[in-house]
Amino acid sequence: xxxxxxxxxxxxxxxxxxxxxxxxxxxxxxxxxxxxxxxxxxxxxxxxxxxxxxxxxxxxxxxxxxxxxxxxxxxxxxxxxxxxxxxxxxxxxxxxxxxxxxxxxxxxxxxxxxxxxxxxxxxxxxxxxxxxxxxxxxxxxxxxxxxxxxxxxxxxxxxxxxxxxxxxxxxxxxxxxxxxxxxxxxxxxxxxxxxxxxxxxxxxxxxxxxxxxxxxxxxxxxxxxxxxxxxxxxxxxxxxxxxxxxxxxxxxxxxxxxxxxxxxxxxxxxxxxxxxxxxxxxxxxxxxxxxxxxxxxxxxxxxxxxxxxxxxxxxxxxxxxxxxxxxxxxxxxxxxxxxxxxxxxxxxxxxxxxxxxxxxxxxxxxxxxxxxxxxxxxxxxxxxxxxxxxxxxxxxxxxxxxxxxxxxxxxxxxxxxxxxxxxxxxxxxxxxxxxxxxxxxxxxxxxxxxxxxxxxxxxxxxxxxxxxxxxxxxxxxxxxxxxxxxxxxxxxxxxxxxxxxxxxxxxxxxxxxxxxxxxxxxxxxxxxxxxxxxxxxxxxxxxxxxxxxxxxxxxxxxxxxxxxxxxxxxxxxxxxxxxxxxxxxxxxxxxxxxxxxxxxxxxxxxxxxxxxxxxxxxxxxxxxxxxxxxxxxxxxxxxxxxxxxxxxxxxxxxxxxxxxxxxxxxxxxxxxxxxxxxxxxxxxxxxxxxxxxxxxxxxxxxxxxxxxxxxxxxxxxxxxxxxxxxxxxxxxxxxxxxxxxxxxxxxxxxx
Ligand SMILES: Nc1nc2c(c(=O)[nH]1)N[C@H]1C(S)=C(S)[C@@H](COP(=O)(O)OP(=O)(O)OC[C@H]3O[C@@H](n4cnc5c(=O)[nH]c(N)nc54)[C@H](O)[C@@H]3O)O[C@H]1N2
Ligand SMILES: Nc1nc2c(c(=O)[nH]1)N[C@H]1C(S)=C(S)[C@@H](COP(=O)(O)OP(=O)(O)OC[C@H]3O[C@@H](n4cnc5c(=O)[nH]c(N)nc54)[C@H](O)[C@@H]3O)O[C@H]1N2
Ligand code: SF4
Ligand SMILES: [Mo]
Numbered sequence: 064x065x066x067x068x069x070x071x072x073x074x075x076x077x078x079x080x081x082x083x084x085x086x087x088x089x090x091x092x093x094x095x096x097x098x099x100x101x102x103x104x105x106x107x108x109x110x111x112x113x114x115x116x117x118x119x120x121x122x123x124x125x126x127x128x129x130x131x132x133x134x135x136x137x138x139x140x141x142x143x144x145x146x147x148x149x150x151x152x153x154x155x156x157x158x159x160x161x162x163x164x165x166x167x168x169x170x171x172x173x174x175x176x177x178x179x180x181x182x183x184x185x186x187x188x189x190x191x192x193x194x195x196x197x198x199x200x201x202x203x204x205x206x207x208x209x210x211x212x213x214x215x216x217x218x219x220x221x222x223x224x225x226x227x228x229x230x231x232x233x234x235x236x237x238x239x240x241x242x243x244x245x246x247x248x249x250x251x252x253x254x255x256x257x258x259x260x261x262x263x264x265x266x267x268x269x270x271x272x273x274x275x276x277x278x279x280x281x282x283x284x285x286x287x288x289x290x291x292x293x294x295x296x297x298x299x300x301x302x303x304x305x306x307x308x309x310x311x312x313x314x315x316x317x318x319x320x321x322x323x324x325x326x327x328x329x330x331x332x333x334x335x336x337x338x339x340x341x342x343x344x345x346x347x348x349x350x351x352x353x354x355x356x357x358x359x360x361x362x363x364x365x366x367x368x369x370x371x372x373x374x375x376x377x378x379x380x381x382x383x384x385x386x387x388x389x390x391x392x393x394x395x396x397x398x399x400x401x402x403x404x405x406x407x408x409x410x411x412x413x414x415x416x417x418x419x420x421x422x423x424x425x426x427x428x429x430x431x432x433x434x435x436x437x438x439x440x441x442x443x444x445x446x447x448x449x450x451x452x453x454x455x456x457x458x459x460x461x462x463x464x465x466x467x468x469x470x471x472x473x474x475x476x477x478x479x480x481x482x483x484x485x486x487x488x489x490x491x492x493x494x495x496x497x498x499x500x501x502x503x504x505x506x507x508x509x510x511x512x513x514x515x516x517x518x519x520x521x522x523x524x525x526x527x528x529x530x531x532x533x534x535x536x537x538x539x540x541x542x543x544x545x546x547x548x549x550x551x552x553x554x555x556x557x558x559x560x561x562x563x564x565x566x567x568x569x570x571x572x573x574x575x576x577x578x579x580x581x582x583x584x585x586x587x588x589x590x591x592x593x594x595x596x597x598x599x600x601x602x603x604x605x606x607x608x609x610x611x612x613x614x615x616x617x618x619x620x621x622x623x624x625x626x627x628x629x630x631x632x633x634x635x636x637x638x639x640x641x642x643x644x645x646x647x648x649x650x651x652x653x654x655x656x657x658x659x660x661x662x663x664x665x666x667x668x669x670x671x672x673x674x675x676x677x678x679x680x681x682x683x684x685x686x687x688x689x690x691x692x693x694x695x696x697x698x699x700x701x702x703x704x705x706x707x708x709x710x711x712x713x714x715x716x717x718x719x720x721x722x723x724x725x726x727x728x729x730x731x732x733x734x735x736x737x738x739x740x741x742x743x744x745x746x747x748x749x750x751x752x753x754x755x756x757x758x759x760x761x762x763x764x765x766x767x768x769x770x771x772x773x774x775x776x777x778x779x780x781x782x783x784x785x786x787x788x789x790x791x792x793x794x795x796x797x798x799x800x801x802x803x804x805x806x807x808x809x810x811x812x813x814x
Contacts, residue, residue: 073533074101074636076513077115078177079695082244082251083515084110085528085637086118093534095119095509105638106526107251112244113693117704118508126701126770127490128504130539139492139502144541148549150501152558154484158457159192159554165425167554168196168455170441172463173204173696179603180505181462182516184547187565188459191555195422195431196455202438203469204366205247206795207374209433213417214663215382217653219433220520223382223397224248225361226644227256227523230395231265232357234350236292236381237367237801241276242690246365249515249522254280256523266357268350270295271367272687272755273715285350286752288341289687289802292364293373293673295340295347296380297331302351303387304328310355312389317649320661324383327662327670331677339677355388359395367687370800374792376673379666386659391648398644399651402519403527403617403627404610407583414653419665419794425452429796437796438469439788445478457484459554461547466494467697467763470786470798471738476766488546491698492770494763503550505543509534512542514607527616527627528638529607531600544603566602570594570609577613584619593620599629616641665794672793681754684720686736687801688782689757697761700774712762712779713746716807720754721747724807731810734758736785736803742810743780756805758782 070091077084077098085104089097098118100111114121131147132139142150158166169189175181189197201209213219225233227250238246240253250256257267257280269281270292278284287295303309304325311318333344340347354360364381371377382391390396420430426443429436436444445455458479466472466479472494479485479498487496488503496502505511513530515522536542541549548562557564574590577583585593599605608629612618618626632639654660693705700706714732716724726732730745734756743758751757762779764771783800790799 070096075508075530075533076515076528077118078174078508078513079114079118079121079699080244081246081249081518081521082253083107083249083518083522084112084115084251086111086115088118088509088533090509090533093537095122095533101637103637104528105640106522106524106528110252110255114695114699114705117702120702120704121699122507122509124701126772127507128492128502128770129537131504132492132502134500147501147503148553148558151486151550152553154486154500155457155554156556158483162453162456164192164194165196166453166456167192167194168198168441168444168458169194170438170458170460170463170465171199172461172468173200174462176517178462178543179512179514179516180543180547183544183603183606184551184565185461187569188547188551188554191551196444197435198438198441198465199435200438200463200468201433202435202796203370203798203800205369206432206435206797207369207378207792208247210375210419210795211379211382213419213433214665215379215659215661216651217414217416217655218651219417221399221651222247222521223385223391223399224521224523224644225363225397226359226395227253227260228643230260230359230361232353232360233257233260233265234268234270234354234360234362235277236270236362236364236377237369238363238365239271239275239277239690241280242692247521248363249518266353268353272752273689273757274750285342285346288339289367289685289755290371290373291336291340291676292368292371293377293380294331294336294676295342296377296384297328297673298333298336298347299351299354300324300328300380300383300387301331302333302348303355303384306352308351308355309387310389311386313393314386314389314391314648314659317652317659318386318661319656319658323662327667330674335677339679354384359393360388360390361385361395361397363397367801370797371802372790372792372799373673373676374797375794376666376669383661386661392646394643394646399647400520400522400644401525401615401647402522403614403641404516404607405520405614407577407580407613408615408650409580409582411649411652411657413655413657416653416655425449429791432795435796437791437798438465439791439798440796441465441469442471442475442478442788446474446481456482458482459486459550460495460499461488464493464495464697466766467761467781467783470783470788472763472781472784473739474788486550488543488550491701492768493698494766494769497766497768503546505546506536506540510536510540512603524643525641526638527611527632527641529629529632544601548602563602566606569606570597573609573613583613584617584622585613588620596620604629669794681804684754684756684805684807685802686734686782686785686805687755687757689715689759691759694759694761700762700764700779701771703773706773706777711777712743712759714743715746715748715751715757717749717751717753717755718747720756721745726807726809733808733810734785735806737789738787739784741780741782741784756807760800
């Protein structure tokens, strides 16, 4: 059969970033030969970026593992799935039995938010194992936002997103959506939405130490000193109070603590913060006045405002400004999305509130946040003994590469080698998985179903889409959902049981609970009868059907016959639009008061640290990161189409700083931080401000024992080796990855 007669198309939402673009894939045989934007997609309407266009290359990468690997006599060798899961059960259970569940660590990485398996099974694994040793990519990313939402709204998952399509004014801090395509704000064609904002007469302000592509689009660019966004935002709140610009509008009955907040920010006048931020007091006043004057406005902060010493305070202040200007929960402001698989909304009223520090890490006593310990503390939790409790002796990693993504990969490398047992669910033998005793490779995206459980709850428009696998599973593969279900069984002493039992158990529990909830559409019904009505080809599909039907747009198992179900979704392959974001307060609030608690106690407790920062002026250079449009954290450097050109691991430095240090383009420079030293080529550019240098993350592919042949050709260096893991935002445990002090010297010279 020729390639053309064998050619067909299939629809698939792109899993490579948070924008969730719908793609039309051309499939020849079992290969994706082309990916285009799906013009009929209800959400992305045809948008695609270079990464999405290369999905075929990423999907068909010959370095992707095809079979499980099991370590025998020190070496990873191909094995059958039965051998692999036997080894997992034999490796994990003795550790649990001898040392208790906390001796088994779980590390969940970023791609879990892009897979069906990553949404459905890790919660079951955690609950089944009962370990408190949970680490995720959130603590090198957005944990400060979860904590601020937890404190303000009583729900760490209640994250308001800027209403990009309708706002009149967007104040964007520490985000570069023209390269990243957006984060905690799922918006296909973010760049187009910013251009549309300007075309309709709106304004865009960007706060970033670099003149990024996003900043170039802005009406105003503020090149702030790294790490000082919380001071700038506090000063803006100060101005709103001072100038009488606070106007809560419809929010007023739902907010507690406005006067106390006015007192708390009194000290942070624009004049007081200007020196630390390196931003004129007059500019800060203008930022506040413009925000208040705009008919509608949204403040939005991302990586550059989270991965800093005051990440939680900055994340909190982003929402505080939206609240003080009455822009929270109103069209054109920042709203709470309502995804199709959200739990059935309970009636508004007081909730349980948000606990922080319910337990602490064993070695350094870091408080848990959202049930997680800091990823930056993973190495010490493995390699350091304490009088009480056991070090982590076995580790499960799912879609995670902390050796590159977290501070001090060299220490973590050694710590991972010392474990009794490690299993990694990963398609590649990368820098982290190479330490595993068992590697369980999931199939490529073309062979997996797709639904955005996590990202729909952060989307700028409510919508829902589901794709079945575009290509049948290759012989010898099992779906990632089944890999994780079998991992759950192996880890919890049920090795060998039918993996479908995991889904049946979740369905029975969920339905059993729902029928008892007075607000549920299935209140009082028979859970067995409901379970019998579920459709779907397998357990994961039945669970999706259940969630859709119980959700806010669901058919309620017949209670609302026009509502959503899996069958209805399958009949709409380009997705179903559920409308623009709508005001939802007070329903999402779960604080003990049932109100927005504007000045929560842990925030009050952290403000003295911010006062100290008023006086800080780093004398030397500080380092920040950057993302490239064709990158994706640590794992797309193996795709030739996505590397090269400007996507390189170089140190950006301002011409004045370069001149001062005698550095020229292409020079090798030694970069030294608290945790170590790396050498990278210099790129002199005035895109970074003076006093700041920038090196991207996710590089450093020169470790032995990996199987990523293209990445190894131009490995780059691991920026996180400059960190020692001790610098954290204290409330969230988030690692400080931006604004870290470094010293530079030409390679060969002494530092
Ligand atoms: N210095 C610095 N460090 C950073 C950042 C920064 O800005 N600066 N950013 C941070 C951020 S925001 C994040 S989210 C983290 C990311 O940190 P991680 O999640 O640890 O890293 P990723 O590079 O996303 O790699 C995840 C792993 O998932 C695997 N993978 C890919 N697809 C799948 C799949 O379908 N299933 C499974 N099971 N595995 C898959 C990849 O092979 C890779 O090994 O890095 C953080 N680190
Ligand atoms: N192409 C590409 N897209 C991606 C990813 C990728 O690796 N590559 N990763 C994905 C992931 S996991 C995430 S979390 C998102 C992140 O999405 P974004 O948050 O948009 O990520 P960045 O592009 O790193 O933008 C962060 C910006 O913060 C600036 N910055 C650094 N320090 C400070 C500071 O102290 N204050 C201020 N105001 N700004 C500062 C940096 O210069 C940078 O421009 O991107 C996602 N999309
Ligand atoms: S913007 Fe993100 S989701 Fe859209 S095609 Fe590019 S990588 Fe995929
Ligand atoms: Mo991230």
